Every structure is written in C-alpha cells, then in structure tokens.
Amino acid sequence: MNVQCAFDVCVAELRATGMRDLIVFCQDCRCSHNGKLTADYVDRWPDDVRLSELEPWFVCKACGKRGAIFRGCREETMMAVGR
Known part of the structure; x- marks a missing residue:
C-alpha cells in the first residue's frame, strides 16, 4: 500500500515553521x-x-517493511502516539 501525501514538504519549509523533530x-x-x-x-x-x-529509504524495525510516513512532532501528535 503506497500512501501519497496531499502536499510535499521540503526540509527548509519544515524548519521555517520552527518544527525540527519528526515522528x-x-x-x-x-x-x-x-x-x-x-x-x-x-x-x-x-x-x-x-x-x-x-520516506522510501526508511525500514521499520518492528516488521521489516520499507517505507515511512513523516509527521511533524507536535504535542498533539505525541499524545496520540502515547509518548
């Protein structure tokens, strides 16, 4: 299953928002x-x-499948994943 993002963000745009950590x-x-x-x-x-x-370069350490989805590390996201 290949999930496509509605928008594509570059690292500079991410940094411009003040967000530097990713989940x-x-x-x-x-x-x-x-x-x-x-x-x-x-x-x-x-x-x-x-x-x-x-995203295609990351390999899951739990299941071994290739492919990742990045999300900005906001407080709401951290709470949703239980961290």
Whole structure:
C-alpha cells in the first residue's frame, strides 16, 4: 500500500515553521510502529530535500517493511502516539 501525501514538504519549509523533530510511522497500517527523529538527526538533511524523497529509504524495525510516513512532532501528535 503506497500512501501519497496531499502536499510535499521540503526540509527548509519544515524548519521555517520552527518544527525540527519528526515522528516516523511505518507505512504498513497493520504495523503502526513509530519512532521519533530528533532535531540532531533531521538537521543533517539539506534544505532542498523533500520528505517524500526520504520516506522510501526508511525500514521499520518492528516488521521489516520499507517505507515511512513523516509527521511533524507536535504535542498533539505525541499524545496520540502515547509518548
């Protein structure tokens, strides 16, 4: 299952909003594994890289499937995933 985003954000646009941490969700909806990428990790990426370009490179540590969905790490998102 390949989920397409309604909009495609580059790292510079993400930083411009003040958001630097990301939550990464496994693309397999049956798995629902997620993890947090801190600003230290995200800041390694160049400004012009789109998140959709990075999503296929991530592999879930729980189920082993390739593909991820990135979401900004807001307080509401953290509460929804139980962190």
